Each structure stands twice: as structure tokens, then as C-alpha cells.
Amino acid sequence: DGGITQSPKYLFRKEGQNVTLSCEQNLNHDAMYWYRQDPGQGLRLIYYSQIVNDFQKGDIAEGYSVSREKKESFPLTVTSAQKNPTAFYLCASSILFYAAENTGELFFGEGSRLTVL
Amino acid sequence: AQKVTQAQTEISVVEKEDVTLDCVYETRDTTYYLFWYKQPPSGELVFLIRRNSFDEQNEISGRYSWNFQKSTSSFNFTITASQVVDSAVYFCALSTGANSKLTFGKGITLSVRP
Numbered sequence: 001d002g003g004i005t006q007s008p009k010y011l012f013r014k015e016g017q018n019v020t021l022s023c024e025q026n027l028n029h030d031a032m033y034w035y036r037q038d039p040g041q042g043l044r045l046i047y048y049s050q051i052v053n054d055f056q057k058g059d060i061a062e063g064y065s066v067s068r069e070k071k072e073s074f075p076l077t078v079t080s081a082q083k084n085p086t087a088f089y090l091c092a093s094s095i096l097f098y099a100a101e102n103t104g105e106l107f108f109g110e111g112s113r114l115t116v117l
Numbered sequence: 118a119q120k121v122t123q124a125q126t127e128i129s130v131v132e133k134e135d136v137t138l139d140c141v142y143e144t145r146d147t148t149y150y151l152f153w154y155k156q157p158p159s160g161e162l163v164f165l166i167r168r169n170s171f172d173e174q175n176e177i178s179g180r181y182s183w184n185f186q187k188s189t190s191s192f193n194f195t196i197t198a199s200q201v202v203d204s205a206v207y208f209c210a211l212s213t214g215a216n217s218k219l220t221f222g223k224g225i226t227l228s229v230r231p
Contacts, residue, residue, distance in 0.1 A: 109161065110161040
């Protein structure tokens with residue numbers, strides 16, 4: 001089945017450590033996104049990538065980094081510079097960002113919950 | 118700039134009650150798309166509906182119905198005869214199509230009690 005796979009589902013980190021969240025999709029989508037979800041805050045965009053080897057900052061990119069070396073993969077690194085990293089992280093994908101038929105619809109993974117100890 | 122407002126934060130109902138989730142949006146574009154997503158306790162956002170700005174026809178899908186009114190910039194979602202499985206966080210979202218990112222509201226937590 002086509003879809004988006006995020007791993008790990010739960011992750012614990014000590015302060016000062018970097019952690020990387022994995023996101024893989026087999027939908028043949030060009031665009032991929034990372035969102036952060038906090039209680040009562042909705043979804044906030046961290047980074048997005050429209051094509052391989054290209055990505056842009058979203059609304060809350062500070063303390064995060066990404067790479068897009070393959071179309072299928074868009075890993076997110078939460079660095080020690082992120083002051084409050086405990087949150088639920090969602091990865092999503094969509095068809096080509098600039099495609100005329102792109103309605104903005106996103107397809108989501110099941111999320112990764114990061115807790116800083 | 119785009120904005121989506123979900124003024125209700127938490128709603129609690131008893132099973133079989135009808136419930137309406139409100140969504141108000143702002144955009145200057147004449148072409149746009151509105152979405153509702155459901156987030157059950159498992160975490161994944163599940164797509165429920167997409168509506169484009171040129172189609173104001175209301176839609177019904179089983180117990181779910183959506184009321185799109187451009188005059189009030191609203192896209193409300195009604196669940197008829199709610200069930201415990203409807204308990205989730207519901208997000209309304211807006212996009213202006215190509216080259217546009219999806220803008221989400223803050224979500225409404227719906228609890229349906231048996």
C-alpha cells in the first residue's frame with residue numbers, strides 16, 4: 001500500500017542531544033513537509049521541500065535541520081539548539097507543489113512523539 | 118495572508134447527539150480550497166473532504182455533512198448522531214492551490230461520551 005512511514009513512533013532524548021526523525025513515502029510525491037503539533041497550537045510548519053536537493057524554512061525552522069537527498073525520504077533533525085523540542089511531529093507529502101492540479105491536499109504519516117528528559 | 122479560525126477548542130457531547138464544528142477562513146484569493154481533516158488518538162491526520170471556492174453546494178457523506186457559505190466565509194462540519202468513534206481532533210484548513218501551502222486552524226477536540 002502507498003503511504004508515508006514515520007519512525008520512530010516514540011523517542012526520548014536527553015537535553016543537549018540531536019535526534020533524527022525519519023520520514024519515507026512511496027506515493028511518488030514531489031513535495032514533502034514537516035509539521036510540529038503542540039496542544040492547542042494546531043499544526044505549525046517547520047520545513048518543506050518541493051524537489052530533491054531543495055528545501056525551504058517554514059514558520060518555526062529554528063533549531064531544526066532537514067535534508068532531501070532522495071525523493072522518497074525527508075528526515076528531520078531536532079538539534080540541541082531547539083529550546084523546547086518536546087512535541088508531536090508529523091510528516092506529510094503532496095503532488096508537485098507548482099502543479100496546476102495541486103489543490104494543497106496533504107497526505108500524512110502517523111507521527112513521531114519526541115520527549116526530552 | 119491566509120487565516121483559518123476554529124473558535125471552538127473543545128466540545129463534549131453524548132452519543133447520538135448532533136454536533137457542528139465551526140470554521141471561518143480569510144483569504145484574498147478568489148480561487149481556494151477548504152479541507153477538513155480528522156486526527157484520531159493514533160495521531161495520523163485523515164482527510165475527510167476538500168471543497169473548492171467555486172462549488173458552494175453542501176455535501177453529505179453518511180453521518181457527515183458540510184455547509185460552505187462564501188457570504189460568511191465559513192465551512193462548517195456537522196456530525197449527525199455522533200458515535201464514540203467520532204472522538205478526535207478535527208482540523209479545518211485552507212489552500213489557494215498551486216504554489217500555496219496549507220494553512221491549518223488550531224483544531225477542535227471532540228469528545229463523544231457513551
